[in-house]
Amino acid sequence: MTDRTDKPTSSEPLLSVRDLRTYFHTDAGVVKAVDGVSFDVGPGEVFGIVGESGSGKSITAMSILGLIPRPPGKIESGQILWKGQDLLACTEGQMRRIRGGEISMTFQDPLSALNPVYTVGYQIQEMVLVHQEGSRRSAWNRAVEMLGQVGIPRPAERALDYPHQFSGGMRQRAMIAMALSCTPQLIICDEPTTALDVTIQAQVLEVIEKTAADLGAAVILITHDLGVVAGMTDRVAVMYGGQIVEQGEVDELFYRPRMPYTWGLLGSIPRLDRPAHERLKPIVGAPPSMLRPPAGCRFHPRCAFACLEACTSVGPELMAVNADAGHLARCHRIVEVGWERVFLEQQEERLQS
Amino acid sequence: MASYLIRRLGLALLVVWGAVTIMFVMFFVIPGNTIDILSGEKVVRPEIRRTIEKEWGLDKSVTGQYVHYWNRVLHGDLGKSYSNNRSVNELFKQRAANSARLAFWGLTIEIVFGIGIGVIAAVRKYSLLDVVTGFVAVALAGIPVFVLGLLLQYGLGVRPAQWNWPRWARFPVQGMGPNRWFVVIPLGHQWKYLILPAIVLACVQTGFITRISRTSMLEVLNADYVRTARAKGLRSSTVIVKHALRNALLPTLTVIGLDVIGLFGVAVLTETVFNWPGLGSTIRDYAFAQDVxxxxxxxxxxxxxxxxxxxxxxxxxxxxxxxxxxxxxxxx
Structure with a gap:
């Protein structure tokens, strides 16, 4: 997939999120769940968004589809350009056509995301009927066809089953079948593997990759699992505290990360090539409260490298590190000479000790 | 399914048996002798007393009477009234339809308004409508039936008559009028007699159902599958009715089911206030006379x-x- 990494910059992006700010107005105050997020997704591209719980990844996705519950949520500012059209300025009717028809989404926990009182087939058929011309019969056939395509055995029979009669992996497959049933150009997968066994995870990812590629659909893959991102995506954005803290092509980001948070994430993955007794290196501390985010760099309270005065007082901008690979990072210290060596040296130390 | 239904039916019969037995025992435990009550505490000559006791089977032991009672009931005979010799079967036939019609409309009002208002209040959460209906629902659930009944009678029946309002604006406050029905549908002016007692009968439970359906609807509207339904591009009316309401109905249904039983209890009061000749008021009348x-x-x-x-x-x-x-x- 590396052969088309220059696509998003050279051609018109399919989706362009510009300085998106989604706030929740709660009794306790304003929660800045998404605070100035910008990224582009090109046609057919697989874009990963990685981050801890509460980093704003799901809210970003829901903002794109206009699914933020309001009140309390509100998109304060920014633009979401879908093929040049600003989704935030769309009417509800226009959004309905785009939801499911052009951009579709799968959700984290497929048991609660599928309606318990309707059959799986019916729930897909219902969506096909909204977006495509044709009879109930043909919509049903489409549902069965999609279930078959995502690898559900005996799809014609299983379409008549209710979600509770499916296993966890099959439910996630059904969600993917539903999301792809109306041939969208973009599918947003919110934590598609979180609730699944590891063996099933790989199968589900393969299904997403294969069916999306067959349709030529772009994918936004939201996850907290860096392993998933490494294997599947073209470009990745790392989110922390409602902001993108590092973004770039997947290889660049994994091999030459610049942001200490990304280092922390990479350092905390279990690896098979390390001794089994070696302890994982967690990122100390807890994610910031988005009600009162830390002043300066949002990561500084947990950052082992936050020694500049600016770290605690000035929020760093997202700065270009390597323009060719679209590599951006949000850290005051990346301008320092030899900064990129710090992470590598740290890793070598770990290897030696 | 069939075996389940048979089992449940068996359980239902067990409940009926238990209830009848408890009531039967209760009538022997409460003070007062049937013949004394029937004679109005007058002195009854012993031989007459014995004749009556023999005729009604009161000379047998409690167990004997109990067995005898069930024997009759299982043969489809509910017995005769002590006080006026009327057949209970006949009484039931006369009164059951009146009760059923009133209950039907009470239940209909409850379900339609209770669920309808509850759903709207949930969808328009914290709006003025939500606050007002919430207040009214709690008030309705709290007002005793006889107070509400009397208020309605006064406001819609008595006052309009005193002020000479046009006929259509006046409602009769007593009885059931012409008694013209097509099954449960009131014909002609019958609805005017029906509407007030039906409203009163429904009010308490409408309040409850409104609150319950609002709560369960709010819960369901936040459910993931409702978000999925919206993400599919469905109209919000479809999302609310098809995906949210059907799930929200489950807890409401339980309340409505229990309510059918409660309806008979409320009906005793409603039928009394409006002089509606149903089962509730009949049971009350005969209970005062200890007509077992x-x-x-x-x-x-x-x-x-x-x-x-x-x-x-x-x-x-x-x-x-x-x-x-x-x-x-x-x-x-």
Whole structure:
């Protein structure tokens, strides 16, 4: 997939999120769940968004589809350009056509995301009927066809089953079948593997990759699992505290990360090539409260490298590190000479000790 | 399914048997002798007393009377009234339809307004409408039936008559008028007699159902599958009715089921206030006279209906929610 990494910059992006700010107005105050997020997704591209719980990844996705519950949520500012059209300025009717028809989404926990009182087939058929011309019969056939395509055995029979009669992996497959049933150009997968066994995870990812590629659909893959991102995506954005803290092509980001948070994430993955007794290196501390985010760099309270005065007082901008690979990072210290060596040296130390 | 239903039916009959037995025993435990009550505490000559006792089977032991009673009931005879010799079967036939019609409309008002207002209040959460209906619902649930009944009678019946309002704006406050019906549909002016008692009968439970359906609707509107439904591009009306409401109905249905039983209790008061000749007011009248056969007979039928209503709720549940299966078999 590396052969088309220059696509998003050279051609018109399919989706362009510009300085998106989604706030929740709660009794306790304003929660800045998404605070100035910008990224582009090109046609057919697989874009990963990685981050801890509460980093704003799901809210970003829901903002794109206009699914933020309001009140309390509100998109304060920014633009979401879908093929040049600003989704935030769309009417509800226009959004309905785009939801499911052009951009579709799968959700984290497929048991609660599928309606318990309707059959799986019916729930897909219902969506096909909204977006495509044709009879109930043909919509049903489409549902069965999609279930078959995502690898559900005996799809014609299983379409008549209710979600509770499916296993966890099959439910996630059904969600993917539903999301792809109306041939969208973009599918947003919110934590598609979180609730699944590891063996099933790989199968589900393969299904997403294969069916999306067959349709030529772009994918936004939201996850907290860096392993998933490494294997599947073209470009990745790392989110922390409602902001993108590092973004770039997947290889660049994994091999030459610049942001200490990304280092922390990479350092905390279990690896098979390390001794089994070696302890994982967690990122100390807890994610910031988005009600009162830390002043300066949002990561500084947990950052082992936050020694500049600016770290605690000035929020760093997202700065270009390597323009060719679209590599951006949000850290005051990346301008320092030899900064990129710090992470590598740290890793070598770990290897030696 | 069939085996489940048979089992539940058996349980329902057990409930009826238990209720009848408890009521039967109660009539022997409470003070007062039947003949004294019937004679109005006058002195009755012993030989007359014995004749009466023999005629009504009161000379037998409690167990003997109990066995005798069941023997008659199982042969389809609920017995005769002590006080006026009327057949309980006849009484039931006369009054049951009146009760059923009133209950039908009370229940209809409850369901339509209770669920309707509850759903709208949930969808427009914290709006003025939500706040107002919430207040009214709590008030309705709290007002005693006889107070509300009298208020309505005064405001819509008595006052309009005193002020010479046009006929259409006046409502009759007593009785059931022409008694013209097509099954449960009131014909001609019948609706004017029906509407006030039906409203009063429904009010308490409408308040409850409004609150319950609002709460469960709010819960369901936040559910993931409702978000999925919106993400599919469905209209918000479709999302609310098809995806949210059907799930929200489940807890509401339980309340409605219990309510059918409660309806008979409320009906005693409503029928009394409006002089509606139904089962409730009949049971009350005869209970004052300690007329055991009538009370026992009518009350056991009410219990039977209640048990059937809860059985219907269970069947309704299995229709609304495929996760509930009415079988004793193992679920895969």
């Amino acid at each position: 056969p009538v009370v026992l007979g009518l009350a056991s039928i009410v219990v039977l209906f209640g048990a059937m209503a809860s059985l219907l709720v269970d069947v309704g549940y299995s229709i609304l929610d495929p996760r509930v299966r009415l079988t004793t078999e193992k679920v895969d």
